Amino acid sequence: MRAARAALLGLLALVLLYPLARLLLMPLVSMPLVSMPLVSIPLGTAADAAAGWRPWLNSTLFALLTGLIVAPMGAAIAHALETRSGLAARALGLGLWGLFLLPGYVLTTGWLVVFSRPLLRNGLFGHLFLGEAGLAFLYVLKALPFAVFVARSTFASASASLREAALVLRLPGWRRMALSLRLVLPAMAAAFAIGAIETMQDFGIPATLGVTARIPILTYSIYRRLDTTPTDFTGAALLCWWLVASAALLTLLQCAVQRRWRAALVHGKARGQVRRPPAGGERLGLAVAALLLWGLGLAMPLLALAGVALAGAGEGGALHAVPRSLGYGVLAASLALCVSAALLRLQHGRHPLFRGVIHAGLTANMAVPGLVLGAGYVVAFNNDVLPLYGTALLLVIAYAAGALPMAIRLLDGAMAQRDERLDEAARIFALSWPTRLIDIEAASLIRPALHAWLLVVGAVMFELPVSELLYVPGQMPLGVAIVSADMMGRYGAAARLALLAMGVLAMLAVGLTWAVRLSGHGALRSGRRDELLP
The missing domain is CATH 1.10.3720.10 (MetI-like)
Structure with a gap:
């Protein structure tokens, strides 16, 4: 157990602390710099005015x-x-979630x-x-x-x-x-x-x-x-x-x-x-607020996207970016949830200081912008020692590292509600480790884990700054493809990509949710722990 904790902490240090430290310490210490062209897309010429203090002031x-x-x-x-x-209050709350x-x-x-x-x-x-x-x-x-x-x-x-x-x-x-x-x-x-x-x-x-x-x-x-x-x-x-x-x-x-x-x-x-x-x-005020939020925040931009997508139906687009980003999202979400579950299990019963350090580090990582994290990965893994830059593996690792704090927050409450007597009873009845993992732990956590997994998949699919810095040349993720189409004035292609990705995510969420419901798993959803005891 101690070796597993050390290995997991080493992994977190490698994917979270090392890239950020390597980037932020560059102006303070003398480090060998890498000078090579990065992948670029036509995002405009705003760099002419980007020097000096104006960007920070703006x-x-x-x-x-x-x-x-x-x-x-x-x-x-x-x-x-x-x-x-x-009705107006409910519509306002639902609109806020849609805008979020x-x-x-x-x-x-x-x-x-x-x-x-x-x-x-x-x-x-x-x-x-x-x-x-x-x-x-x-x-x-x-x-x-x-x-x-x-x-x-x-x-x-x-x-x-x-x-x-x-x-x-x-x-x-x-x-x-x-x-x-x-x-x-x-x-x-x-x-x-x-x-x-x-x-x-x-x-x-x-x-x-x-x-x-x-x-x-x-x-x-x-x-x-x-x-x-x-x-x-x-x-x-x-x-x-x-x-x-x-x-x-x-x-x-x-x-x-x-x-x-x-x-x-x-x-x-x-x-x-x-x-x-x-x-x-x-x-009247609530109704006006709900109408403004839905109209300006959701209806007008989404209807405009739908209209331009239908109007340019014959225009080609990089539709392969949708399944590619979906695959990235599935891999990154699965990796993030596995690491989150392992971390939450390994920190159980440890000293509060140990748990506090872990959560403080993850909270600090959540506050770091994705652009800074991506830049750290470029610096840290663009060398002869760790030559991962330009590979899909590094992109998936960066996605998972960025989503790790969110995954832990989503799983923490569900895992804290599990009754430890389940493991004790399983050991008394001499159940094998795969049986305990699949039939007890996975079955009891499948609903919250599915919700967390879907949120991470959606976040990774539409992620932009890390994708801009780390994507493999010739294999644009969804966010890069949409922004690239925008900058070239191909709004029809950008709209079809965005709407198709939203539709794919909605179908995936509905399909998996119904599959879990029909399977009868997730008996812990009511919070009654005694239902699973022998």
Whole structure:
């Protein structure tokens, strides 16, 4: 067991710590650099303006603006979702999940299709969208679900006694609003930090609309430094330091606000609030919010993609990118879940410090942008010692390493609910190791493992920054193929790729879910452990 733990920790250090350390330490120590042309696709000429401080300044301003917008907006929507019932509230919540799952560059592609018509492109809204306003609009759309999900946890634990006490004491409306604001300030700080960090680390939107509008953005500038010949690894590492430092400062700001207003949450963990149907202006406001979210965030871009895909049905496209990325996703998801399950089993019963170090390392890796992780892999595995660069194996390993924190979070709760007496009973009855693994552990975890596996497959299929840096020449993954088609103005091909991939994922999810349901596995879904005891 000790050897297995050491081997697993060594594997995590090799695929997570070593690439990041190798990249980030390049500006600080003298290291042999590799100078070779990387795979490039026609993503525009924004690199002309990418030098200097402008990319960092632009990214910082967009991040702060997005955080300032989504923090109060997310708190208001979260309060409505936790305290109001009805069709509009359910539609708003479902729309947020759809927007959360929709990749940023697919959303941008849909809007580029909308404004590809000369009448719209040459109008006021077209000029606004193809500039800073369009980037800010898309950043807000993609960051809003994160802000709402963070704030909902605060309102979900808020006590109904606060409102009742305020009404009994006949406090005026502005005092009640001030109390609610004080309660939600920590959640708003977290929403601001997460929205700003997600905006600063986003690569899909700058790689599409940012290039079209010729606005230098930090993440795309990092990519361009790695895409030049000779490759500027040191310059890219310096920009990565700006990215990591900015995220760290935003996180410290969030922690400071939460520590200052921690007392506001002390009384928010008692009797929960009863959801009430909205009345009058509230019903109208929720309906308008749901319509705007569905219309601007989902309906318009997806309908535009569907329309251009049908209109250019005869246009050729790299449709082979869909099964290729699906295969990458299946391999990476299977690898990530196997490593996650092994790590969770091996850390069971260990000292809390051991578990804390593991989870802290994985959380830090989750905060690292995919672009930085991909750049680290280029530096770490592009040498004579570990010559994996340019192979599909390295691409799958990078996908799995990036998805590992998410897979562990999704499996942790399900594995923590397993009763250890199952293993004891299996050993008493002298069941073989394959029987215990398949008929007990796999059968009891198949439902949460399937959900985690599907989420990782979907994330890997539409992954963009790691794909841009590590894909094998001549074998474009899905994200690279879509963005490449965008930059060449082939919106029909990009739309068909995106819609076909979504359809394949939906059919895969439905088919596997029904197969598991018909098989009768997953008896632990109700949480009653005694059902599986002998």
